Every structure is written in structure tokens, then in C-alpha cells.
Amino acid sequence: QLSYSVWANFQSSYYLERNNSTGRFGSYLLTHASATYRINKAVSAELQVRNLFDRYQEYVWYDGTQSLHSPGAGRAVYVSLQVRM
Numbered sequence: 001q002l003s004y005s006v007w008a009n010f011q012s013s014y015y016l017e018r019n020n021s022t023g024r025f026g027s028y029l030l031t032h033a034s035a036t037y038r039i040n041k042a043v044s045a046e047l048q049v050r051n052l053f054d055r056y057q058e059y060v061w062y063d064g065t066q067s068l069h070s071p072g073a074g075r076a077v078y079v080s081l082q083v084r085m
Contacts, residue, residue, distance in 0.1 A: 001037070001038040002035065002036070002037050002038075003035070003036045003038075004033070004034070004035050004036075005033065005034045005035075005036075006031065006032070006033045006034075007031075007032050007033075008029060008030060008031045008032070009028075009029070009030045009032070010028070010029045010030075011026055011027065011028055011057075012026075012027055013025060013026050013027035014026050016060060016061065016062035016067055017062045023067075025058070025060035025067070026057075026058070026059070026060060028055060028056075028057035028072075029055070030050075030051050030052075030055055030057065031051075031052045031053055031055075032048070032049065032050045032051065032052060033048070033049050033052050034046055034047065034048040034049070035047050041084075042083060042084045042085070043081070043082070043083050043084075044081075044082050045079070045080070045081050045082075046078075046079070046080045046081075046082070047077070047078075047079055048077070048078040048079075048080070049075065049076070049077050049078075050073070050075070050076045050077075050078070051072075051073060051074060051075045051076065052075065053075075054074050054075040056071070056072075056074075057071075057072040058070060058071045058072055059072065
């Protein structure tokens with residue numbers, strides 16, 4: 001048995017400080033997908049791709065003197081095997 005899933009995470013842009021004068025940052029839409037194959041009643045395997053379209057996003061904050069940037073993860077692929085006992 002094979003099942004698929006697609007989901008998304010969205011964040012709108014935001015200002016870094018209270019005066020709203022340093023510019024807006026942070027807007028992104030990330031799409032993820034997974035496929036799970038049930039091998040038998042006790043075993044299933046999953047393939048998951050996060051940030052499917054490899055969109056750039058970053059977390060930005062203001063420390064009072066400068067804006068600091070931390071990039072988010074690019075596309076990543078995960079494989080898992082689940083065994084039920």
C-alpha cells in the first residue's frame with residue numbers, strides 16, 4: 001500500500017524593531033512531500049523531501065545595533081523504516 005502527502009509552511013514578512021523602519025524580512029512559503037510504502041502489516045518505509053523546491057529562507061533579528069541573519073535549511077531528503085512489534 002502506497003500513500004502520499006504534501007504540505008506547506010508559510011510565514012509573512014515582519015519588521016525587526018518597534019519603529020518599523022529597518023525593512024521587512026522573513027516572508028516564505030515552503031512545500032514538503034512524503035511517500036510511505038507499507039511493506040507488510042509490521043513494516044513500512046517512508047521517503048520525505050522537505051523544502052521540495054529548495055526555496056531560500058532566513059530568520060532575521062535585530063540586536064539593537066544591527067540586523068543578524070540565520071539561513072534556513074535547503075532541500076533535505078529523509079528515509080525512514082518503521083517496524084511495529
